[in-house]
Amino acid sequence: MSRSAYETVKLARSGRRPTGLDFIQGVFSDFFELHGDRRCGDDGAVVGGLADLAGRSVTVIAIEKGHSLRERMLRSFGAPQPEGYRKALRLMKQAEKFHRPVICLVDTSGAYCGIGAEERGQGQAIAENLMEMMALRTPVISLLIGEGGSGGALALAVADRVWMLENAIYSVISPEGCASILWKDAKRAPEAAAQLKLTARDALAGGMIERIIPEEGLGKAEYYAALRQALNAELEGLLQLDTQSLLEARYQRFRRIGKEREA
């Protein structure tokens, strides 16, 4: 693959890319959306509900960017508010109660950046998701379908398996942000993108994800069908594990990252 890291970034952000809801409609059937965080609101950037995956009931949660400008504004361009993370956590807790697997579809440039979001505890909302997802007593698979922007993406990606689409990205900071902090020049983003190692192949090499889902070579329907098969097969395996082994493996999955980096 000769594509540069920044070209991948542009692909991951492309408005023509299928969004979370497209994946929900394509991969799952009988989706029933559940609204609200039961505390103060309902965030349009996070869509969640019940769905059928190859005959199995699952909870599916997606960050949705929207297609048209109107839609994108309604969904704050896929940047979740604290209410979005709290809704996601509510649905995950519900899934845990009924021992229903959870599938998260992640596509965000980052958590919403605004006065209200800070007032309502954006940091606390993300922190709580990280903590609670680590101990969620049901299988969780997260799929990064576009942008995996920092803590805002991680808050839906503390999972037993994390997969990335071929042209998705996963990064601690946007290449523009990195370039402007380090070199005081946002135009050097392509350089930063290359240094940040944010492509799916880099993430796989670093052990942050388990699988890359190819994007090319299949028609739309076959593509979604293949993904459905893959998710179903993976869930099959995860559901064989007893809860204790599942949670231990999830803990160790993250525990080992950065462990070997000692002088």
Add this chain to the structure above:
Amino acid sequence: MPFLEFLFQPKNELEQGGRSAAPVQSDEREPEKTCPNCHNAIPLSRLWAGLNVCPCGYHFRMGVRARLRYLADKGTFRELFSEVRSGDPLGFPGYADKLETTRTSSREEEAVICGTAEIQWQKCCLFLMEPYFMMGSMGTAVGERITRLFEYALEHRLSVVGFTVSGGARMQEGLYSLMQMAKTSGAVKRHSDAGLFYLTVLTDPTTGGVTASFAMEGDIILAEPGATVGFAGARVIEQTTRKALPKGFQTAEFLLEHGFVDAIVPRSRQKALIARLLQMHAFEGGASA
């Protein structure tokens, strides 16, 4: 004037401002620091004697060793995991050099120190983040040290007290840094689920990935007066939303008002309060004694 009053009358204006444990230098050449709040110049000796707090109440930042001196009972701190250091997992340009110069200038190996200590005879695990080491940013070493501390605390059934200072995740370590948020949160969760106590004190500044992980996961969350605490950076928010930020935005007082911290505690009252809270959460027959 009665003799005793004469003896204790303030010799100068600085003495009038408060009581200080160390003698105030009258040397005119003594270095001073200007307080960003009251704009008065304060001699350094006086500042240090007053826990780096201006008489007006402004809390200056404090390095980890100075904090240890007022917090831990003398000679009780035993540092753990100091061998864990950051590598350069991405081979990020300039990072290895930056680490080396920071290690030299700060005289610390990493942006957090961990260990066990006694605070007014209450034994606990303690971590302190270092503002003078890349502004306490969290890379793999910070994540690993904190994770190990919680695992150690779980094994020995100890409470954890943590002082946070951080600009967020350390971008030079890319996704490795980001994953430390999940890793540390997992360790906090296990410690918490075992019924053990975790207290955080948010100090200036606590932002980004640290706010969005272990800083906000304490059973009790305290903050130092005036500390900046938030997730997104204030300047970034201003640029993105093109709105003027409200006064006092993202300060400890702002968080208290919105329900995200339990109390704001000045430095001079921290030790006694932390000791009392530790004592209230001590296990019967447990290690806390």
